[in-house]
Amino acid sequence: DIVMTQSPESLAVSLGERATINCKSSQNVLFNLAWYQQNPGQSPKLLIYWASTRESGVPDRFSASGSGTDFSLTISSLQAGDVAVYYCQQYYSTPWTFGQGTKVEIK
């Protein structure tokens, strides 16, 4: 199985400031990576696919980059509604696997 490792496990950022989450895969997954946002009490929501393509309706303060084994998600200006747990997921090969999640909070 491809192991996805996210860092940090949690981070606290002031409103309007930048938040960056990293994701590392144990094998090369090319660009086959997605990012999800899970707000408290809700199901995950797709933010990014193909490593850097925003899903329709996702605000442009969310951006992502990377390929191969190293990826990142950036929230350029944190808003209150961005408080959530963020997950990366590889879909290069089955079983599809997720990172353990990064909790983003307001400082």
Next chain:
Amino acid sequence: QVQLQQWGAGLLKPSETLSLTCAVYGGSFSGYYWNWIRQSPGRGLDWIGEINHAGSTSYNPSLKSRVSMSVEMSDNQFSLRLTSVTAADTAVYYCARRKFTPKNSPGSSFDLWGRGTLVAVSS
């Protein structure tokens, strides 16, 4: 707007069989893989398996011996069965959709999720 609505028993005893169903409303059933994913505090998000409209399946090897999935195309529904449950199977179970991709090629992201069903296993 396409929605996934899921249901099933929320409380099971050890050794019983978990059974969940997910219905697709407002959209096409073909052209996608229909997935089950679970989330527990200790294990995060775990992919259980998927099925397409023709009944072609792929299961996580870690659960393969206990999992089966089926489709009912006439009702735009798909189902999950997990046998011989234990406390370790306690989790929120989600149904989710991803666009069809050929076998033995990279997949696609999960672009639509159900609301989740909490399943607890306790004697």
